[in-house]
Amino acid sequence: MLSRTAENLYWLARYVERAEYLARTIEATLRVTALPNTYIGKTNEWDSALLTAGVSASFYEIYEEADERNVVEYLSFSPANPSSIKNCIENARLNSRSVRTALTSEMWDNINSAWIDLQEVWGKGTRTREELAKFLRFVQETSLRFDGSAYRTMLRNDAYWFSRLGLHLERADNTARILDVKYHVLLPEEEHVGGPLDYYQWTSILRSVSALTAYHWVYRETLKPWLIADLLILNDSLPRSLASCYGNLVRNLDQIGVAYGRQGAAQRHARGVRNRLEHSHMDDIFQHGVHEFIQEFILDNGRLGEIITKQYLI
Amino acid sequence: MAVAFDEMNGPGGEIRPAYQELSRWLKETPAEALEYRRQEAELLFRRIGITFAVYGDAEAQERLIPFDVIPRIIAAKEWAILEKGLKQRVRALNMFLRDIYHGRDILRANIIPDDLIFQNPVFRPEMNGQDVPHDVYVHIAGIDIVRINPEEFYVLEDNARTPSGVSYMLENREIMMRLFPDLFARHRVAPVEKYPDELLSALRSVAPSSASSEPTVALMTPGVYNSAYYEHSFLADKLGIELVEGRDLIVKNDEVFMRTTEGLKRVDVIYRRVDDDFLDPLTFRPDSALGVPGLMSAYAAGNVTLANAVGTGIADDKAVYSYMPEVVKFYLGEEPILKNVPTWRCREPKDLAYVLDNLGELVVKEVHGSGGYGMLIGPAATKATIEAFRDKLKREPEGFIAQPTLALSTCPTCVESGLAPRHVDLRPFVLTGSNHVTIVPGGLTRVALKEGSLVVNSSQGGGTKDTWILDE
Numbered sequence: 206m207l208s209r210t211a212e213n214l215y216w217l218a219r220y221v222e223r224a225e226y227l228a229r230t231i232e233a234t235l236r237v238t239a240l241p242n243t244y245i246g247k248t249n250e251w252d253s254a255l256l257t258a259g260v261s262a263s264f265y266e267i268y269e270e271a272d273e274r275n276v277v278e279y280l281s282f283s284p285a286n287p288s289s290i291k292n293c294i295e296n297a298r299l300n301s302r303s304v305r306t307a308l309t310s311e312m313w314d315n316i317n318s319a320w321i322d323l324q325e326v327w328g329k330g331t332r333t334r335e336e337l338a339k340f341l342r343f344v345q346e347t348s349l350r351f352d353g354s355a356y357r358t359m360l361r362n363d364a365y366w367f368s369r370l371g372l373h374l375e376r377a378d379n380t381a382r383i384l385d386v387k388y389h390v391l392l393p394e395e396e397h398v399g400g401p402l403d404y405y406q407w408t409s410i411l412r413s414v415s416a417l418t419a420y421h422w423v424y425r426e427t428l429k430p431w432l433i434a435d436l437l438i439l440n441d442s443l444p445r446s447l448a449s450c451y452g453n454l455v456r457n458l459d460q461i462g463v464a465y466g467r468q469g470a471a472q473r474h475a476r477g478v479r480n481r482l483e484h485s486h487m488d489d490i491f492q493h494g495v496h497e498f499i500q501e502f503i504l505d506n507g508r509l510g511e512i513i514t515k516q517y518l519i
Numbered sequence: 520m521a522v523a524f525d526e527m528n529g530p531g532g533e534i535r536p537a538y539q540e541l542s543r544w545l546k547e548t549p550a551e552a553l554e555y556r557r558q559e560a561e562l563l564f565r566r567i568g569i570t571f572a573v574y575g576d577a578e579a580q581e582r583l584i585p586f587d588v589i590p591r592i593i594a595a596k597e598w599a600i601l602e603k604g605l606k607q608r609v610r611a612l613n614m615f616l617r618d619i620y621h622g623r624d625i626l627r628a629n630i631i632p633d634d635l636i637f638q639n640p641v642f643r644p645e646m647n648g649q650d651v652p653h654d655v656y657v658h659i660a661g662i663d664i665v666r667i668n669p670e671e672f673y674v675l676e677d678n679a680r681t682p683s684g685v686s687y688m689l690e691n692r693e694i695m696m697r698l699f700p701d702l703f704a705r706h707r708v709a710p711v712e713k714y715p716d717e718l719l720s721a722l723r724s725v726a727p728s729s730a731s732s733e734p735t736v737a738l739m740t741p742g743v744y745n746s747a748y749y750e751h752s753f754l755a756d757k758l759g760i761e762l763v764e765g766r767d768l769i770v771k772n773d774e775v776f777m778r779t780t781e782g783l784k785r786v787d788v789i790y791r792r793v794d795d796d797f798l799d800p801l802t803f804r805p806d807s808a809l810g811v812p813g814l815m816s817a818y819a820a821g822n823v824t825l826a827n828a829v830g831t832g833i834a835d836d837k838a839v840y841s842y843m844p845e846v847v848k849f850y851l852g853e854e855p856i857l858k859n860v861p862t863w864r865c866r867e868p869k870d871l872a873y874v875l876d877n878l879g880e881l882v883v884k885e886v887h888g889s890g891g892y893g894m895l896i897g898p899a900a901t902k903a904t905i906e907a908f909r910d911k912l913k914r915e916p917e918g919f920i921a922q923p924t925l926a927l928s929t930c931p932t933c934v935e936s937g938l939a940p941r942h943v944d945l946r947p948f949v950l951t952g953s954n955h956v957t958i959v960p961g962g963l964t965r966v967a968l969k970e971g972s973l974v975v976n977s978s979q980g981g982g983t984k985d986t987w988i989l990d991e
Contacts, residue, residue, distance in 0.1 A: 208778045209767050302568070302743045305752040306762050310567075317568050363780060465781050517780045 210304050211367040212518040217300040218355075218371035221316075224293035225348035226379040226413075227280050228341040230254050233413040235334070237405055238273065250409075251276040256386045257379075257413075260286055277337065282330045290344055294323050307364045311354035319347040363464055366457040367517070373457070374510055377450035380414055380437055381503045388495045391430040407433055414445040434495060435487045447502060451479040454509070461517075471512045478505050523926040524668050525940050526591065535669075537594040537989055540705050545589075550937060556698045557588050557933055563694050569686070569749055584687065585982035590695065590702075591930045591943060591964040598709075598960060598988045601664065601672055601947065604856030606956045607847060609660050609949045612679055612834045614850040616656035619833055620646045630845050635866075638917075639839075641832030641887065643795065645802060649819060651828050652725045653953040658826040659718070659790075660949040661685075664857070664962075666928045673858045673925070674843070675944060679835040680827060681792045684963040684983075685948050686750035689714060689757070691985040692961070709960035709990040714948070715757035717959065721952035722758075722788050725824050730787035737761045737777060739768070739791040741809045746978075751792050765793070770813030773820035788824045795829050837886045837920045838864055860925065866917040874921040875912060878905050881921040882973075883912070896973060898924050927973055930984065932966055942967045944975050945986065960988040 234254045251271045255261040258280055267285055268275045283289045298320040301313055322343065331337040352372070359365040384391075390406045407428045411417040416436060423440060424432050441448035454475045462468040490498050524530065527538040534542045564583050593601075618625050619636060620643075626633050636642050661682025663675040692711050696703055719736065726734035740751035742764050755762035767777050768786065776783035791798065797807040802815040817823045833839060841862035847855040863870035863881075874881060883895040895908045912919055929940035947962035964984040965975035975981040 206780050207761055207763065207767050208780055209764065210761075211780045299743065302748070302752070305568075306756040313568065314566055318566060321565065367780075461780075467781075519778075 206307070206363050206367075208518050210307050211363065212514075213300040213304040214307060214364055214368040215371035215513070215518065217297050217304070217316075218368045219375040220293040220297040220300065221348050221351045222372050222375040223288060223379070224290045224297070224344050226376075227258060227288075227290050227293070228344035228348075229413045229415065230257055230383075231277060231280055232338075232341050233409045234276075235273070235337075236412065237409040240405055253386050254280065257383045258288070259382060260288065278330065281337075281340065282327075291323060291327075294319055294344075294347070309354065309358040311358045312351060315347065315350045315354050319343075361460075363461055366461050366464075369457045370454060370513060373450045373453045374506065374513075376445055377447055377454070377506050378503065380445050380447060380450070381499055381506065383410060383413055384434070384437060385496070385499045385503060388434075388499060391434050391495065392491075403430070404428060410437075414443075416443055416445060419443055431487055431491065434490070438490070438498075439482060439485060439487065448479075448482045451475065451482055455479045458513075469516050471509065471516045474505075474509050474512050478502070478509065523940070523942065524666065524928045526666075526928050526930050526943075528931075528940075529669070537592045537597075541590065541592060541702070544702055544705065545931070545938065553588065553933060557586075560586050560588055560694050560698055563697070564690075567690070569690055569753075584977045585968060586691065586694070587932050587941075587966055587968075587982050587984045588695070588698065589931050589933060589938070590985045590987045591945075591966075592706075592987045592989060593945075595989050595991055600856065602958055602960075604672065605662055605664075605947055605949050605958055607851065607853060607856055608662060608674065608677070608843070609657060609951060609956055611843070611847040611850050612657050612660065612677060613655055613951060615846050616828070616831060616834050617654045618850070620830065621648065625846070625849055628849065630849055631839065631842050635838055636833060639833060639836060641795075641830070641836055643830030643833075645815060645819075646828070646830040650821070652727060652824055655725055655951050655953070656828040656831050657834065658721055658725065658828075658951050660951070661946045661963075662857075662949060664945045664947065665860075665925060667925050668928075671858055673860050674840075675860060676837070677835040677840060677843070678946070679831040681794065682946070682948070683747040683750050683792070684946055684965075685714060686753040687983050688948070688959075688961055688963045688986065690753070691963075691983060695985045706987065707990045709988040711959045711961040714959045715754065717950055717957050718754070718790075719758045719760070721950045721957070722790055722824075722826055724953035725826065726787045727821050727824055729822055730785075734787035735760075735785060736788040736790065737763045737786050739763050739765070739789050739793055741793050741797065745792075747792065754790075760790075763789075765797075765807075765809045765811045768811040768814070770811060770817050773813075773817045773822050775811070775814065775817050775823045786823060788826060790826045795832065798825075798829065837862075837884055838866065838917075841920065860922045863921040865912060865919040865921060870921075871912065871916045874919075875909060878909060880924060882924050883908060883919055883921045886918050886920060892978065894974075896924065899971070899973070924973070927967075927975075930964075930966065932968070932982075932984075934968070934970075939970070941970075942973050942975065943984070960990075961986045 231254065234250050238250050249271055251273060254276055255264050255271055263286065264279050279286050279289065281290045286292065298316050301308055301316045305313055327340055331340050355368055387410050390403055407430065408417055410433060411420055414437065420436055423436060426432065436443055436446065438447050440446050441452050443449055458472045458475050462472050527535060527542060529535045564586060615625065625631055626636065657679045659682060661678040661684060663678065665673050665675050688711055722736045723734050737760055738751055738755040740748060740762055752762055761777060763777055769776050769778060775786045777786050793809055796804050797809045799810045799812060799814040800807045801812050818825055841864055844855045844859050847853065863874050865871045865874055879897045881897045885893045895904065897905065927942040927944060930943050931938045932941035943964050943966045945962050945964050947958055950957045964986040965981050966984055967973055967975045968980060968982045
């Protein structure tokens with residue numbers, strides 16, 4: 206397949222995944238900021254939403270204050286933010302148009318319809334919280350439909366695998382970022398462990414990766430920070446955990462390697478990261494520092510993106 | 520201007536035979552039902568994303584071409600004549616191109632003036648003496664046909680470079696079959712769905728001799744911002760070939776390769792929808808970012824076939840067009856079956872004088888224009904526009920031709936007030952492979968939606984219709 210086609214499929218999936226993650230982040234932040242101050246303390250949750258989206262620096266070039274209005278605008282609709290939800294969907298459609306021949310009609314239909322809605326229904330942004338809530342649901346549904354149509358209708362060949370690579374790489378990056386920003390509330394030695402402040406922070410983290418219900422099913426316990434970290438990092442039954450993402454990345458890269466009759470640096474690197482996750486225990490990670498562990502992961506994940514690009518996409 | 524010939528309601532008000540069943544059906548079908556289907560069709564087009572871009576219109580970067588749900592019907596007998604005429608015309612075009620870039624018999628026979636060829640910017644000296652596989656230059660031709668009475672078909676334009684619109688022929692049919700199954704059941708409509716297969720086999724048949732027995736064909740597009748991008752991706756999909764941009768291709772040792780996830784892969788035939796000027800920055804426009812450096816040298820080495828060939832513009836040039844009846848006779852020794860619209864060549868002083876005296880009645884076209892841009896329709900133009908054109912003509916007469924304003928035939932069309940006659944033309948697509956010329960029974964009917972308008976181009980507010988060739 207054309208390298209450019211593979212590249213477009215890969216980015217298409219990344220943009221859709223990113224849009225969904227941003228929508229979840231905004232939703233979770235709205236929820237936690239609606240709580241009385243006594244429950245969440247004085248932290249600026251909108252600030253950390255910017256941090257987890259990785260756009261804090263560019264935001265402050267335009268805005269003075271990270272309040273709800275500014276952050277929602279910047280993350281959702283701002284043309285100045287290259288990875289705003291609106292830009293993600295627009296880029297996803299542009300990528301789709303470039304590779305229409307590699308998409309099934311269901312996938313195209315979904316992205317194209319979302320893009321049309323974006324112009325016609327959401328062209329002026331949202332004015333009320335109700336509208337915003339609807340918009341955020343629309344974004345998540347778009348991603349679900351996209352994912353579902355890819356899963357249900359695509360041939361299982363390199364086109365599918367490159368699209369999945371984009372999805373899992375982006376997903377791993379998103380989960381890691383939220384851990385990177387919030388790791389301090391997960392540290393067992395923090396002062397207010399178990400206080401109401403932490404409780405709502407924890408549920409907020411779980412919500413932004415849609416894992417709140419899953420937590421209870423997996424651990425059958427009240428929320429414990431180290432178990433949350435365990436779930437998001439090491440538990441490969443949770444689709445958004447780092448371990449699960451890397452299980453999938455290794456599998457998809459192997460499928461490509463088999464189809465092309467050739468393994469390469471991408472396969473080796475992904476296996477390396479996966480093995481590290483497989484052989485880690487939460488105790489060790491805490492001992493050596495969650496923050497360091499996550500930061501190293503983010504670098505490794507970024508490196509895998511670069512290697513895939515070099516090996517296949519250019 | 521005389522009242523136009525209507526293809527459904529004949530000159531005496533009687534329903535012409537091919538339209539009998541449609542006319543009955545239209546009487547049975549309530550207006551709301553038609554309107555409902557029309558909306559449904561629009562929704563389908565939009566969801567499929569069949570759009571085109573209008574240049575110079577930043578607001579509407581992607582637009583839908585309006586689709587009219589009333590089919591245009593052509594009887595089997597009429598089609599038989601058209602088909603014969605089109606094949607004859609395209610054979611002549613290919614022989615003309617071979618001759619122009621080799622022996623130039625037609626110039627020595629003084630049928631066409633030398634300077635019309637050699638001074639012409641679309642003449643490509645790079646093609647002099649270059650052989651192309653099976654002497655085919657125009658693999659895909661879109662010949663624009665109009666009729667002004669029941670008996671005669673006129674060629675309005677030969678499109679021999681990168682004619683577009685065939686995706687509408689195919690998609691219009693799909694959508695009509697979805698929306699009006701009953702109407703199809705009541706007619707015997709010849710299918711058009713073989714077009715992609717026939718196109719692919721025509722393209723494969725002209726692969727260079729150095730290609731393997733399974734030649735690789737690719738469709739080259741300028742990219743997503745091109746007005747016909749939808750069509751490019753649609754065709755690549757239907758043909759099962761890669762849709763490549765210039766940056767996907769690389770030339771090594773005079774062979775063309777595409778960059779794939781498994782490394783470089785040789786390409787043998789390129790169905791290119793990129794204009795000559797942008798194909799190869801080393802040969803043509805150096806500022807072209809759409810092209811492939813070295814493509815022309817691979818072409819000259821005979822390692823890749825370009826379809827259509829480079830330099831075909833000289834055959835569909837509007838000034839050369841006026842010589843087409845002589846061209847057909849010269850190469851084939853036959854009388855042309857399709858008529859040519861009488862054409863005044865403004866480069867000739869006598870013709871220019873006539874044109875300047877009669878601007879109000881004539882259609883004036885730029886010799887190198889297309890898409891209905893930059894043309895004057897005398898009877899519909901304001902005084903000021905006519906005067907502006909007069910100045911242009913005097914300044915650069917060789918840039919223009921003029922033709923009488925034809926009363927193009929009309930077909931019943933859905934408009935706000937119900938059904939009304941609107942002017943139409945027809946673009947059938949003629950394919951030429953190594954040893955045969957084929958035409959799928961059908962084509963793209965374009966319709967001028969504005970009352971009285973004669974401009975059918977989609978860039979100028981025209982719409983399309985499904986075209987039915989009856990199979991009996």
